[in-house]
Amino acid sequence: MMSGEPLAERMRPRNLDDYVGQNHLVGNNAVLGKIIRSKSALPSIILWGPPGVGKTTLARLIAKSYDSTFYSLSAIQSGVKDVRDIIDSASRQGGLMTKPILFIDEIHRFSKSQQDSLLGAVEKGVFTLIGATTENPSFEVIPALLSRCQVYTLKTLSENELKSIVTDALSKDAYLKAREIEIHEWEALFRFSGGDARKLLNILELLVSTQQAGEELKITNDLTVETLQSNPIRYDKSGEQHYDIISAFIKSIRGSDPNAALYYLARMMEGGEDPKFIARRLLILASEDIGNANPTAMIMANNCFQAVTFIGYPECDLILSQTVIYLSSSPKSNSSYTAIRAAQKLVQETGNLEIPLHLRNAPTKFMKESGYGADYQYAHNFESNFIFQEYLPDSISGSQFYSPQENKRESEIRAFLKSRWQDKYDY
DSSP states (O other): OOOSSOHHHHTOOSSGGGOOSOHHHHSTTSHHHHHHHHTOOOOOEEEEOOTTSSHHHHHHHHHHHHTOOEEEEETTTOOHHHHHHHHHHHHTTTTSSSOOEEEEETGGGSOHHHHHHHHHHHHHTSSEEEEEESSOHHHHSOHHHHTTSEEEEOOOOOHHHHHHHHHHHHHHOHHHHTSOEEEOOOHHHHHHHTTOHHHHHHHHHHHHHTSOTTSOEEEOHHHHHHHHHHOGGGSOOHHIIIIIIHHHHHHHHHTTOHHHHHHHHHHHHHTTOOHHHHHHHHHHHIIIIIGGGSTHHHHHHHHHHHHHHHHOTTTHHHHHHHHHHHHHTSOOOOHHHHHHHHHHHHHHHHOSOOOOGGGSOOOSHHHHHTTTTTTOOOGGGSGGGOOOOOOSOGGGTTOOOOOOOSSHHHHHHHHHHHHHHTTSSOO
């Protein structure tokens, strides 16, 4: 007989060695992994990542590793009173060797006042806070609390990691072991789960529950698609709305198709997506995919974000629609994106190169006598406010990161830069 407990809960890892994924965080040589295994002082942390990648499980395993009292709150169902009750309880345990751990799921849903209520306890070390969020904590966690926490980013699970989780379930779960189950095709399982291990295990359990006991179950793409489409209520769509649709939305705008973009915008709005999340992605897109091909796009997107923040649903749907149409219809360029990535890559490869002496600041007499700022040519003293001089460290002189693309605005930029730098850069 099937257990009343969901498969995802039954298969939750019991120790860190059984934890699948996030090797960059909890591997033997990873920072967080070393802290946990050595039982060193654990800072308050924010675990940021998509659904079903192991945030809650990791928090529980940390508490178990430290043999700590574990408090758990859901930001959807809890308020300031619940936080204060836990602070009082944790304060009474002050003599214990290990601090209690307070885990707050979806901490981004806590209001400012609710997050404020945590500050004193975190500061005094009443408990170690572990917050989990699917939203960028830079936007959704107040700066005062964020400054007291270390943020760790969890990644979407790979196909091999998802396979490992399913294979483990088939070999260890009593209910599944009693069935003859063979997975012939994985593509649909991966597509519908979207890197979410919890969703994947729920899908597996649903597929098994639709088959008659004693029958051999061969899981194929067709069976997965047919089962999920015929049982929409049993399938959690929150992950699809939050990741698949936003991906299609952004790609439609990038592809200059306002009709497709509006369709996905409507799906997100009808699904109750946070309008600030949509507006924030539009702001990023305006820089990443349009940039200097149309600098006004950034202004438009920023105004949209501010307006949406103040107005909210339902009226903000018109503002989002107008902005989506404008961005979709704008010329596109990712030259700003590729330029900063190239610059970052060179910095990572070359480290802290010496700043050319003539570009250094010289606030003291000693620095001036040492040559700081000497021979610097002030551009405004020359014709057209330009003088040919070196601005990069000697060892990377001539490195070019920005290459204007073929659009009206950047063609003007290319002509301007070419007139100044001649053959030094390939404009």
